[in-house]
Each structure stands twice: as C-alpha cells, then as structure tokens.
Amino acid sequence: MNRKIVGIALIAIALLALPLVLTQVGTAWVRIANLAILFVFLSLGLNIVVGMAGLLDLGYIAFYAVGAYVYALLASPHFNLHLPFWVILPIGALVACVAGAVLGAPTLRLRGDYLAIVTLGFGEIVRIFMNNLSSPFNITNGPKGITRIDGLSVGSVNFSATDTLFGLSITGPAKYYYVLLLLLLLVIVVNLRLQKSRIGRAWVAIREDEVAAKAAGINTRNVKLLAFAMGASFGGVAGGMFAAMQGFVSPESFILNESIMVLAMVVLGGMGNVWGVIAGALLLSFVPEFLRYSVEPLQMALFGRMLVEPEVLRMLVFGIALVLTMRFRPAGLWPESRHKREMGQKP
Amino acid sequence: MDIFLQQIINGLTTGSVYAIVALGYTMVYGVIQLINFAHGEVVMIGAMTAFTVIMAVVGLGLPLPPALIVLLGVLAAVPVCMAIGYTLERVAYRPLRHAPRLAPLITAIGMSIILQHLALLIWGRDPRAFPQIMENASFAIGGAAISTVQIAIILMSVVLMAGLTWFVYRTRFGIAIRATAEDVRVAALMGVDANRVIAATFVIGAGLGAIAGVMVGTYYGIAHYTMGFTLGLKAFSAAVLGGIGNLAGAMLGGIVLGLVEALGTGYIGDLTDLCRWPLVGGMLAERCEADGHAILFGSNYQDVFAFLVLILVLVFRPSGLLGERVSERA
Structure with a gap:
C-alpha cells in the first residue's frame, strides 16, 4: 500500500515537472505534450x-x-x-x-x-x-x-x-x-x-x-x-x-486521417481498457514526432532527398498498427482481461 | 441548353460508375455480410495504374487509336486491382472470419489507409491529369449534349452488368457464389469451396472497381490519391439504396444515386437562392439587388447528396429498394 502511494506521488511529481523540463529542450515539445494529452x-x-x-x-x-x-x-x-x-x-x-x-x-x-x-x-x-x-x-x-x-x-x-x-x-x-x-x-x-x-x-x-x-x-x-x-x-x-x-x-x-489516428490509439492500446487506451494514445502521439525528427535527417543523409514524408510515414504506421493489432493482439497491447477472452486471445 | 436533360445525361454517366463500384461492395457483402472498406481505394489504384500505363503508351508516340490506349490502361489496371482485392481478403478478412465483427472492419480500415498512402508515395500529392487523347466529340440530343466518353462509359457499364449477371446466374461458379451467399456452411456441405468463392467475390469486385476507376479518370480527366474515399462512400450509399447484397439493387441504386446527385447539384443553387423566396428575400433586399442572388447551398454541396440518401434510406427503408430485411444481427 505504501509503495503504491509512493509510486503515485512519483508519477505526479514527474508529470508536474515535465513541462519545466521540456521547456528547456524547446517550447515545441511542450506543445507536443499538450496535443498528446x-x-x-x-x-x-x-x-x-x-x-x-x-x-x-x-x-x-x-x-x-x-x-x-x-x-x-x-x-x-x-x-x-x-x-x-x-x-x-x-x-x-x-x-x-x-x-x-x-x-x-x-x-x-x-x-x-x-x-x-x-x-x-x-x-x-x-x-x-x-x-x-x-x-x-x-x-x-x-x-x-x-x-x-x-x-x-x-x-x-x-x-x-x-x-x-x-x-x-x-x-x-x-x-x-x-x-x-x-x-x-x-x-x-x-x-x-x-x-x-x-x-x-x-x-x-x-x-x-x-x-x-x-x-x-x-x-x-x-x-x-x-x-x-x-x-x-x-x-x-x-x-x-x-x-x-x-x-x-x-x-x-479535422480530416479523416485524424479520426483514424484516434481509432488506432484506442485499438492499439486495448479497446475498453482505460489505462491501455491512455498508453496507446501517448505511444502513437510521440512515436510520429520522434519519426519526424529522425526520418528526415536520416533520409537526407542516406539519399540526399526526402523519399518518404514523415506525414505519410505516420499514416502508414497507423494503418499497419491497426492491421497488426487486430491480427495478432486483437485485444490490444494492454488488454482488458475480459475483452481478451472475447476476442479469442489466449490469456 | 436544356439543363434538365443535360443533368439526366450526366447523372446516368456518374450513376453507371457508382453502379459498377457498388457491385463490388454488394457482392462481398452478399457472401460474408461485411463491408469491404478498402474497396474505394482499390478503385483509386485502378485509376492511377491505368493513368501510368496510358501516359507511358502515349509517351511512346505510336500511332495507336485512343480507344486502344485506354484499353491497354484497363488491361493493366484490372490484374493489379484483382491482386490487391485478393490480398485484402487474405490479410484483412480471412484470418478474422470467426472473430467479432469489429475486427475485420478495423483491419480493413487499416488496409485502406495503407493503400491510400502507398498510392501517395508512388503517385505523389498532386492530382494527375489524364492525357486528352480522345477528341471528345459531343452529340446534340434534344437541347443537351452527350460526349463520346459518356456514351462509352454508359455502354461499358451495361456490358459489365450484363456480363456479371450472366456469370452469377448462368455459370456453375455463379451458383456456388449464390449458394455461399445463402448459407456458407450448407454450401460447404454441398461441396462448395467457400474460401475460393469468398476470395473470388473480392477479386471480381476489385476487377470491376479497376474498370470503374479508369472510367472516372477519363470522365473527369484527373486522378488523385484521395478520390477513392468519396467515390467509395457514394458507391456504398448506392449499394445500400438498392438493397445491399442484391446485384440488381446495386445497379439500380447506382443509377438512381447518380441521377439524384446530378439533378440535386443542378438545381440546389436555384432552389436555395434566398432572393427567390419572398419572405426571406425581402429581408435581404439590399443584398439581392447588389448581387442578384444569395445562394444558401450551392453546387459545392454536391458530395452531401449521397450521404443524405444513405441516411434517408437507413431511416425509412433500411432494406433498400430491392433488398431483404436487414436485421440487427445476422
């Protein structure tokens, strides 16, 4: 019980300190964090x-x-x-x-x-x-x-x-x-x-x-x-x-792609499970941002020009996430236990 | 020019295209009771593939007749789309046939996003203009004009519809398709290879979709990686309007939807011109005198009609014009 309280307190402090830390890296990252929320x-x-x-x-x-x-x-x-x-x-x-x-x-x-x-x-x-x-x-x-x-x-x-x-x-x-x-x-x-x-x-x-x-x-x-x-x-x-x-x-x-993105977050995290969905949303909010900052320089270094725009890559990631999740982990990465049974996934 | 007749002709043309695309939805739905969400993207890839081939052939500069060049485009697009249709079934639908209904829908959405963005990678963000190879001659009929391309599209769809009807009602494989649509398990007991039949409906639907893609491309003169979305939505509305799962229904629904859309687009501007309505027009008198019109909904609302039709059908006659009753759960 005590450990749980300490854990929650640590997470709370981390969340409260996050924007101050991110501001040091760049205000853009605070905005990204806001959008992620x-x-x-x-x-x-x-x-x-x-x-x-x-x-x-x-x-x-x-x-x-x-x-x-x-x-x-x-x-x-x-x-x-x-x-x-x-x-x-x-x-x-x-x-x-x-x-x-x-x-x-x-x-x-x-x-x-x-x-x-x-x-x-x-x-x-x-x-x-x-x-x-x-x-x-x-x-x-x-x-x-x-x-x-x-x-x-x-x-x-x-x-x-x-x-x-x-x-x-x-x-x-x-x-x-x-x-x-x-x-x-x-x-x-x-x-x-x-x-x-x-x-x-x-x-x-x-x-x-x-x-x-x-x-x-x-x-x-x-x-x-x-x-x-x-x-x-x-x-x-x-x-x-x-x-x-x-x-x-x-x-x-407010285009269709945004709807698909939110759907991918729910599906990947685990439909029905609040914590799973939160994790899925955070994962799919930040991964494309990291892609944006890594893929661009990587492509410029390798090919000297942009072959795949980060935006396209982002949507491809969402599409693939939807397909793979449904095929191999239909109840999501962090599934709700009863949903797991329903989707026929082995516990 | 007679606007009414002209819009009828235009509506018949787009309606035939909707009908051909709707057949793809309805065939798949008939057999597995699921919507093939990625069908619109298949049509788009058909248009894009044909575009690439047509451009290449035109680039060669051979003295070929335009119709033959378009035919080459079709011949390239059909197998490509068929392969995609087959892949779709194998990747998104077959492994999840016994999963909850939500699962294949979600994989199909995923596949359509993947297809759309692969097309964006291959063909780029800008719309591609189809080369003007045909001198698009127009014929006057009763105060309206019909172009060669329009005639070709309407004739082609009639041929395709007749061919498909013959195939489904007169061949052995067609009987297998209808048996599977009736009851998969009983059909399997009678020796029908259900997997083959289901895959075949995807492949046939995709093949038809490819041809529809070429039709749209030549008619509007452009192809774009997002065109599959709206087209798919409209064709689906057409399939529902006709009664999903019903071949004749898809054809009828397509034509009716095309006509509704064309006439709606043709007249909505006039009908919602507030200056023509005495009560409101009076309040806007100053403006009406200055501009001559105050159109509430113009032709830029064209894409709304299909959706309105879809909602109205779902509310008042969910089984569609020719379909059987759709229950909450099959």
Missing part, C-alpha cells in the same frame, strides 16, 4: 463508443471539430463574441452531444457496419459544411478558418502569456499543460467510474452479445445512444480546448 482525451472519448460499447465510429473527429468551432465562434472577433471559457466548454459539449445523438439515432437500430460508414460520411459532411458555410452568411469563414480565438483566462491570469511564479518563468503552453492535466485527471476518473457503473456494464454486455443484453433487460437502443452521445461530448470538450490552445481553427485540422 488532447489525444488521450479524445481516445478516452472514443473508447466509450468503440471500446466499451463496441460501436465503430469512424467520424469521431467531427465532434472534436464541432467543439472547436463552437469555441471559435463564441470567443473570437469573428462574431465579436467573447464569452468566458467556462460557459463555452459546456455549450460545446452539449452541441457535440446532440450531434452525436442525432447521428446515432437513425443508425443504431442497424448493424455495426452501417454505423461505421455513416459516421465516416458524417465526418466528411461536417468538413464540407465547415468549408462552405461562408456564403451568403459568413458563419465558418470557409477554408481560411477562424483566427484570433481568445485563449483561456481566469481572473487576471491569461493562459497564453508567459508569467513568472516563484522565480520560475512559466510559458503559455506550460500553463495549458497544467489545465489539460487537471481536465485529463477528471476525465480519467469519470471513465474509471463509468466502466464500473451500471451503464458501463451495460455497454460491455452489448458489445459481447447484444441479444443476451436485451434479454437481460437492457434497453439496448437507449444505452447505445448514450454511449454515442457521451463519447461525442468528450470530443466536444477536447475540441474547445484545442481551439483555445491554438487560437486558430480551420477545416484542415
């Missing part, structure tokens, strides 16, 4: 849908986009609205949640593959609307996106500027890191509680055998819809944070 956030949201309830959602990034645009529209000079973030984030979550429910309702009665393709289409439609809702009324500002979005601020503390605290200078990204870390902690607790709750068990029951779940008295349609809406609202909050952090959103950030 956002992706952990997204993966946990998608994990509710894909991992727990077993519904394949291929357009998850659309809810992230909805959250980001809600934030951008309500806190930028675009409409000259500057609402505080604690008003916008819940609105973003709500809008994404409604979008999820509206999208899920017609498809959840059908087989899983339909849901997959409808969500795939939905992701694309949201992007088309983001790109084109600029005339005759300029709502999204089209492909140019929305700029100069307000950052987070609490009282007089502006999260985008550098502050000095106890002689330590804390940069904007580092401050966001702490906010994200706090939010993440909350999300993890919610997820762990959800997993053990009545609803969480109903989701797993549906994933394992829908007919049996129905026979056991679960209202499968409503419970599935709930999974969908809840996963979507997580995406909405993450999107809002993304908009606040970047100060800029455009349709380009």
Whole structure:
C-alpha cells in the first residue's frame, strides 16, 4: 500500500515537472505534450463508443471539430463574441452531444457496419459544411478558418502569456499543460467510474452479445445512444480546448486521417481498457514526432532527398498498427482481461 | 441548353460508375455480410495504374487509336486491382472470419489507409491529369449534349452488368457464389469451396472497381490519391439504396444515386437562392439587388447528396429498394 502511494506521488511529481523540463529542450515539445494529452482525451472519448460499447465510429473527429468551432465562434472577433471559457466548454459539449445523438439515432437500430460508414460520411459532411458555410452568411469563414480565438483566462491570469511564479518563468503552453492535466485527471476518473457503473456494464454486455443484453433487460437502443452521445461530448470538450490552445481553427485540422489516428490509439492500446487506451494514445502521439525528427535527417543523409514524408510515414504506421493489432493482439497491447477472452486471445 | 436533360445525361454517366463500384461492395457483402472498406481505394489504384500505363503508351508516340490506349490502361489496371482485392481478403478478412465483427472492419480500415498512402508515395500529392487523347466529340440530343466518353462509359457499364449477371446466374461458379451467399456452411456441405468463392467475390469486385476507376479518370480527366474515399462512400450509399447484397439493387441504386446527385447539384443553387423566396428575400433586399442572388447551398454541396440518401434510406427503408430485411444481427 505504501509503495503504491509512493509510486503515485512519483508519477505526479514527474508529470508536474515535465513541462519545466521540456521547456528547456524547446517550447515545441511542450506543445507536443499538450496535443498528446488532447489525444488521450479524445481516445478516452472514443473508447466509450468503440471500446466499451463496441460501436465503430469512424467520424469521431467531427465532434472534436464541432467543439472547436463552437469555441471559435463564441470567443473570437469573428462574431465579436467573447464569452468566458467556462460557459463555452459546456455549450460545446452539449452541441457535440446532440450531434452525436442525432447521428446515432437513425443508425443504431442497424448493424455495426452501417454505423461505421455513416459516421465516416458524417465526418466528411461536417468538413464540407465547415468549408462552405461562408456564403451568403459568413458563419465558418470557409477554408481560411477562424483566427484570433481568445485563449483561456481566469481572473487576471491569461493562459497564453508567459508569467513568472516563484522565480520560475512559466510559458503559455506550460500553463495549458497544467489545465489539460487537471481536465485529463477528471476525465480519467469519470471513465474509471463509468466502466464500473451500471451503464458501463451495460455497454460491455452489448458489445459481447447484444441479444443476451436485451434479454437481460437492457434497453439496448437507449444505452447505445448514450454511449454515442457521451463519447461525442468528450470530443466536444477536447475540441474547445484545442481551439483555445491554438487560437486558430480551420477545416484542415479535422480530416479523416485524424479520426483514424484516434481509432488506432484506442485499438492499439486495448479497446475498453482505460489505462491501455491512455498508453496507446501517448505511444502513437510521440512515436510520429520522434519519426519526424529522425526520418528526415536520416533520409537526407542516406539519399540526399526526402523519399518518404514523415506525414505519410505516420499514416502508414497507423494503418499497419491497426492491421497488426487486430491480427495478432486483437485485444490490444494492454488488454482488458475480459475483452481478451472475447476476442479469442489466449490469456 | 436544356439543363434538365443535360443533368439526366450526366447523372446516368456518374450513376453507371457508382453502379459498377457498388457491385463490388454488394457482392462481398452478399457472401460474408461485411463491408469491404478498402474497396474505394482499390478503385483509386485502378485509376492511377491505368493513368501510368496510358501516359507511358502515349509517351511512346505510336500511332495507336485512343480507344486502344485506354484499353491497354484497363488491361493493366484490372490484374493489379484483382491482386490487391485478393490480398485484402487474405490479410484483412480471412484470418478474422470467426472473430467479432469489429475486427475485420478495423483491419480493413487499416488496409485502406495503407493503400491510400502507398498510392501517395508512388503517385505523389498532386492530382494527375489524364492525357486528352480522345477528341471528345459531343452529340446534340434534344437541347443537351452527350460526349463520346459518356456514351462509352454508359455502354461499358451495361456490358459489365450484363456480363456479371450472366456469370452469377448462368455459370456453375455463379451458383456456388449464390449458394455461399445463402448459407456458407450448407454450401460447404454441398461441396462448395467457400474460401475460393469468398476470395473470388473480392477479386471480381476489385476487377470491376479497376474498370470503374479508369472510367472516372477519363470522365473527369484527373486522378488523385484521395478520390477513392468519396467515390467509395457514394458507391456504398448506392449499394445500400438498392438493397445491399442484391446485384440488381446495386445497379439500380447506382443509377438512381447518380441521377439524384446530378439533378440535386443542378438545381440546389436555384432552389436555395434566398432572393427567390419572398419572405426571406425581402429581408435581404439590399443584398439581392447588389448581387442578384444569395445562394444558401450551392453546387459545392454536391458530395452531401449521397450521404443524405444513405441516411434517408437507413431511416425509412433500411432494406433498400430491392433488398431483404436487414436485421440487427445476422
């Protein structure tokens, strides 16, 4: 017991010190860490849908986009609205949640593959609307996106500027890191509680055998819809944070590849297992960054020019990760024990 | 020019392409009740391969008739796509046939991402322009125009559809396919090699997809590594519209979807021009006088129609126009 407490304390200290260390290496790495946390956030949201309830959602990034645009529209000079973030984030979550429910309702009665393709289409439609809702009324500002979005601020503390605290200078990204870390902690607790709750068990029951779940008295349609809406609202909050952090959103950030990336994180880590998904998300967030910093110089040294762009390599890695995981470790690298049995993997 | 007739002609052309791609989805679905997610990418690779061969042949500068050059492109694309279709089945679907349904879907998504980015590596990020080898003559019919390429595409799809129907309903192997679609285990007991049949549906679907890829490439004049995604989504919608698993349904669904899309794209701009609606138009009077129009949804929403059709079909008639009832679990 004591060792456990010491372990947790060590991890906490490491996490708190991380941005200070990373700032020494370069602020870019703090930003990368922030994005990684956002992706952990997204993966946990998608994990509710894909991992727990077993519904394949291929357009998850659309809810992230909805959250980001809600934030951008309500806190930028675009409409000259500057609402505080604690008003916008819940609105973003709500809008994404409604979008999820509206999208899920017609498809959840059908087989899983339909849901997959409808969500795939939905992701694309949201992007088309983001790109084109600029005339005759300029709502999204089209492909140019929305700029100069307000950052987070609490009282007089502006999260985008550098502050000095106890002689330590804390940069904007580092401050966001702490906010994200706090939010993440909350999300993890919610997820762990959800997993053990009545609803969480109903989701797993549906994933394992829908007919049996129905026979056991679960209202499968409503419970599935709930999974969908809840996963979507997580995406909405993450999107809002993304908009606040970047100060800029455009349709380009919400393409299919991003959905696939989040899916790969969930699948590789272990569908249904909160810790596995976190590990998967961190792994797939950082590996491409290391690739970026190693592949480019390596290729320049070997061939004198770039043969494979890091971005292409990144997507290839995700594709291969999806295929290999499903083939050889279908329950993921860090599987949930009951999922392992379900996927026919030897314990 | 008669816009209505013109859009009908355009819709028939794209609709035939959708139908051919939809056949690939529906055949695979008929036998294993799974969506072949990577089918759109197969079509894209078909277009790209044909493009490469056509460029090479044109580069030789031989005095060949244009139709023959395109045919050479098709002849190269078909085996390449068939090989990819077979690989897909072996890598993504066969090993996971008894796994939970989610598993093959995820591997297929993985495969389609891999295929798409391999294509990006080979052919690059920029769209490739198909060489203008055919003098694309147009014929006037009733105030509209139909081009040689359009006629060729429509005729070609009719031939392909007829050929496939003959194959599935008149040959021994076709009987094996239908038996497997009915019930894999019983078919196996009757001596049908289910593995061969399933692999064959992937291969045939991919072959058809390759030809569809060449059609799209020659029709629009360009090929791009992302073209498979939208095309696949539309063709899938067509297959669902017709009733997935049903060959005639895929053909009908493709044509109907093509027409809906063409007419929708042709008229949506006019219909959603707010200046034409008295109530709203009055509020925008100043703007309407300045610009003459205030179009809410223009033709840039073209890709939305297929998705709308898909959602509407799933809500109101999930079995499609010609299909049987789709239950929650097979």
